[in-house]
Ligand code: GUN
């Protein structure tokens with residue numbers, strides 16, 4: 448039996464960075480018909496009710512139905528150490544991150560955190576994530592197993608590091624290649640799961656390991672590849688010392704076959720002109736992680752790049768200080784304000800849905816509400832707290848009604864999510 452979800456419905460017919468707010472379509476009394484895991488129709492509630500009298504009705508009242516949020520860069524193993532105080536990137540990795548990631552040598556711990564992480568992500572309205580893991584193959588099995596049991600479309604891969612990490616948290620060029628390949632063969636394309644080739648970043652990979660990752664990517668060209676690029680100034684200086692022969696940070700990847708369409712670079716804040724033009728020419732994706740960039744003190748991402756290449760939005764849990772894509776949109780707004788530009792609410796919600804889907808090359812499947820798309824949906828209560836409710840009372844437009852939830856909302860604003868055509872709760 449089909450399901451018919453009723454509420455306000457927000458979808459996109461174009462890119463709001465190009466077409467402005469007319470790129471969005473808002474149906475004030477709308478409906479979304481879901482059948483067999485997919486969206487099969489959308490339109491005015493009256494019309495769809497009349498056409499599908501047999502459908503099971505889910506009336507969400509004045510709640511807003513959007514595509515499920517897509518978090519394009521997270522580290523699920525950092526769930527338990529989110530909000531750790533007082534360090535910048537390299538010290539933060541050594542002090543907090545690496546000791547926590549060591550614990551994933553225990554498969555039972557990996558399974559516990561994978562479940563905890565996906566429960567938190569979905570409670571915050573996120574239906575797809577693209578996540579790093581740890582060097583341990585069991586950490587990959589844990590997150591794919593947890594996502595598969597929830598019916599989620601997720602992206603993940605073994606984090607590879609063969610230097611500048613503690614004993615017990617290093618693989619080798621060969622073992623990283625062998626284990627990544629085995630995990631890729633095991634998981635890629637199973638149900639809604641996709642494997643992502645994942646060298647952590649140039650400081651923790653030898654040129655030999657980056658070359659091995661490049662070789663693996665040539666063997667499996669339809670996979671994505673994710674890594675970090677130019678997050679902090681000290682990190683860039685370190686890369687210069689470690690790779691004296693490279694033109695710049697991007698070149699450490701480019702020279703090993705790790706720059707082309709399907710490459711996802713997290714952060715990408717302090718880019719040279721050469722790096723920007725090569726990223727654009729190559730058709731790479733950038734992932735903006737705004738709460739992380741302020742929390743670890745990295746810098747201000749240039750959202751102007753969204754006019755030239757695919758830009759996704761992400762929490763970067765636990766360098767980021769939140770599991771919430773609403774908080775993440777708010778932080779993206781504030782960073783753009785500091786750079787002298789106000790992002791429109793349509794652009795913020797687009798980044799968290801279509802934008803991230805495009806970054807992951809998944810925009811024909813997820814990230815929007817349209818017939819044929821997979822039915823991953825987030826139902827937002829636009830008056831979830833007294834503070835938000837009073838701020839929306841004079842709203843004349845959907846954007847005025849939505850913006851207080853973007854700026855002040857959290858998991859209390861998420862009434863529920865639908866994943867693969869099924870309600871979570
Ligand atoms: N660069 C390399 N590893 C990491 C990580 O775990 N988090 C962040 N924010 N940056 C990184």
Ligand code: ZN
Pocket residue numbers: 520521522675713763766
């Ligand atoms: Zn990261």
